[in-house]
Amino acid sequence: MLQAIDLHKKFKTKEAVRKVNMQLEAGESVGLLGPNGAGKSTTISMLSSLIMPTNGEVLWNNVSVNKNPEALRKALGVVPQEIALYPELSAKENLHFFGRIYGLKGQLLVERTEEILQKIGLTDRKNDIVKTFSGGMKRRLNIGAALLHNPSILIMDEPTVGIDPQSRAYILDTVKQLVEEGMTLLYTSHYMEEVELLCDKIYIMDQGEIIAYGTKETLKSLVSDNQTIELKAHILSQKFEEALKKYFPTANIRKEDEILLITMPQNEEPLATIFAIAAKNAVTITSAIVKVPSLEDVFLHLTGRALRD
Amino acid sequence: MKGIWLARLQNLKRKPLVLISMTVMTIIFAYILSGGVGSSITLLVATDDTDMSNKVLERLQHEDDYSITVLSEAELQEVMKEKRDKIGLQLQEKTYSVLVDIESDVVRMLSLEVVTIYNELAFQEQIITNAGESKWEEVEESMAEEPSFLLKKSSMDESQVFRYDGALQSLFGFMLYFVFYTISINVQFILEDKRTGIWNRLKLASISRFQLYFGHLSFSYLIGLIQMLLVIFLFRFIIGTNMYGGFWKVVVISSVYVLLVMAFSLFIISLVKTVSQSSVIISLLAVAFAMIGGAYWPLEIVQSEGLLALKWISPIYYGMEALKRVTIYGETLGGVFSYICMMILLAILLIVIGITLLEKRTERYHSSE
Structure with missing residues (x-):
């Protein structure tokens, strides 16, 4: 178990991280969500023993990482935000290099390299020089280099920045597979949909502080338990609106710019009823969108700013 | 690592x-x-064909510092008239002449070197004449084992001398x-x-x-x-x-x-x-x-x-x-x-x-x- 207790980091006059408390249980996938400059990378650097906190402590299986980083380092794989690879070497040479650094050698090194190449889908390109790779391939190899020594906990810092949607999907699938295989994951991103897809528990960070944490559902409930249905029709008659109000007495129904907005609790499934009422009132619905709160809304609700501002 | x-x-x-x-x-x-080219000094040397001048030439030829071209006396005089940037050396039985346009540190070191060779050869000849070849071998051996004095060649106020x-x-x-x-x-x-x-x-x-x-x-x-x-x-x-x-x-x-x-x-x-x-x-x-x-x-x-x-x-x-x-x-x-x-x-x-x-x-x- 990896635990951060009251982590605090100050660089000269700038307070990068303030009083961060986090916990990762074995096999858990945890997201760290926040905009650029929120302090995510500094937190990760402290958690992975790269930098010392100004105050507070990191514990790995109840042993202080500040005092004894070796135990954590053996079990830890880190995928940095940068492409931490030698561009002049081939994919295989890079993996061999990082494998050797972790003490792998001989047949074990060869086997492990092949396994990783297969996992990240680069077996066919293993002898190609990294600088000839696309952004997505480099990102995949960047992940592969962190998996060579078979870590039990993986920290990923924005692993999909600046790549095409296809490579992004491939990487997310790979990570999902790792989580399913039991890997403990700490995933940082400012893409809330990635965090939503991969993580059971989410910490939201802003301006150096954890501002909220919990499961997706818990966090979303901070905004609202309601859903909003947006309806567009050829003619939205007053009669139709009244019929809806009669059928859904607890719903908030209002019209904005020729769109009918119906807000009601999420546990109701009203679409079939709405379409039936529309048919009865000779209203042709041209579009219906059901909106539930997203993590973006949660962030907006908590900070008053959008995640990608 | x-x-x-x-x-x-x-x-x-x-x-x-x-x-x-x-x-x-x-x-x-x-x-x-x-x-x-390498930085050895190019010397144009002529001898009067005596035993001593030939031995001096032989010794100079063994030095790494000099690249030597041997000419006749007439040829040397002729070349030195035309190529005034060269260093000419005329070796005779008892003396020598350095033919050069400008006196320099290199010329002074060359002169010192030639004088030393003449003195050493004269000393060797004296021993051989007076006591025979075997005595010279004995002297040479003892000198190699235990030099009685050390001759150090240096210019006055060495730090001020500019050598290029x-x-x-x-x-x-x-x-x-x-x-x-x-x-x-x-x-x-x-x-x-x-x-x-x-x-x-x-x-x-x-x-x-x-x-x-x-x-x-x-x-x-x-x-x-x-x-x-x-x-x-x-x-x-x-x-x-x-x-x-x-x-x-x-x-x-x-x-x-x-x-x-x-x-x-x-x-x-x-x-x-x-x-x-x-x-x-x-x-x-x-x-x-x-x-x-x-x-x-x-x-x-x-x-x-x-x-x-x-x-x-x-x-x-x-x-x-x-x-x-x-x-x-x-x-x-x-x-x-x-x-x-x-x-x-x-x-x-x-x-x-x-x-x-x-x-x-x-x-x-x-x-x-």
Whole structure:
């Protein structure tokens, strides 16, 4: 178990991280969500023993990482935000290099390299020089280099920045597979949909502080338990609106710019009823969108700013 | 550390151009600007065909310092009339004449050398005449075992004498200048590894900071040293440049100079953020240091007091002075001890400052997330 207790980091006059408390249980996938400059990378650097906190402590299986980083380092794989690879070497040479650094050698090194190449889908390109790779391939190899020594906990810092949607999907699938295989994951991103897809528990960070944490559902409930249905029709008659109000007495129904907005609790499934009422009132619905709160809304609700501002 | 060396070697294998081009450029510049020949003094010698003059000629031919062309007396007179930049030497039984237009330090040393040979041969002849060949062998043996006195040849106020050897000036100058680039480009890998996150990856694999710095710096040091040694060996043993018997001293000083340049490059990369910034600074400084350090021209011809005062900040100055002193001036390593010490002390200081600043920069990388 990896635990951060009251982590605090100050660089000269700038307070990068303030009083961060986090916990990762074995096999858990945890997201760290926040905009650029929120302090995510500094937190990760402290958690992975790269930098010392100004105050507070990191514990790995109840042993202080500040005092004894070796135990954590053996079990830890880190995928940095940068492409931490030698561009002049081939994919295989890079993996061999990082494998050797972790003490792998001989047949074990060869086997492990092949396994990783297969996992990240680069077996066919293993002898190609990294600088000839696309952004997505480099990102995949960047992940592969962190998996060579078979870590039990993986920290990923924005692993999909600046790549095409296809490579992004491939990487997310790979990570999902790792989580399913039991890997403990700490995933940082400012893409809330990635965090939503991969993580059971989410910490939201802003301006150096954890501002909220919990499961997706818990966090979303901070905004609202309601859903909003947006309806567009050829003619939205007053009669139709009244019929809806009669059928859904607890719903908030209002019209904005020729769109009918119906807000009601999420546990109701009203679409079939709405379409039936529309048919009865000779209203042709041209579009219906059901909106539930997203993590973006949660962030907006908590900070008053959008995640990608 | 083995892993770092391996990665650097693989990188070098893929991108050997820097090492090759810097070595080739040193060779080309030094060779062309030194006139394309070794630095032995070309002597045109004529003898009167007596036993003594022929023996003197034979002894001179064994000296590395001279490249000798033997002519008849008439030919020598004729050539010296036309080619006034040559040094002519007319050897006779009891005396000799140096035919030269301008008196110089080289001519004075040549005269001293010839006189010494005449005296030694006369002494040998006297012994043989009076006591026989076997006695001379006995004397020669005892002299070799226990010299009764030591003759040291030196000019008055040695430090004030300006000696110039164009071949060595070009060789040392360009060698010290170009190796600056080779080493700094190699040291820049530290900056690049830190920027790309490879440094952190290695730290997470429990490689200590000492191992990381030592791995990178020792590799850069070795590459720089290999380049210098290649050039020194090539000029000494293939081109035949005269190093005045100071070959091994040149090797020792070069190895200390490489350490200083490596430390200086480390210091520079600790002041900048990117490899391109460091490349620009190093290019500017290398040229400036070569100028004020006496790589392009001997500092003895520089008149500006201001420029001369700046020489102390140039690593090239220490290397250049030490190399010239152990070769052209015939000094021992002890004689250039102050330069060697200065280079080592500066290197230690710059390494300590460089690493401290780089470590602080690592913290700043995290803070600029």
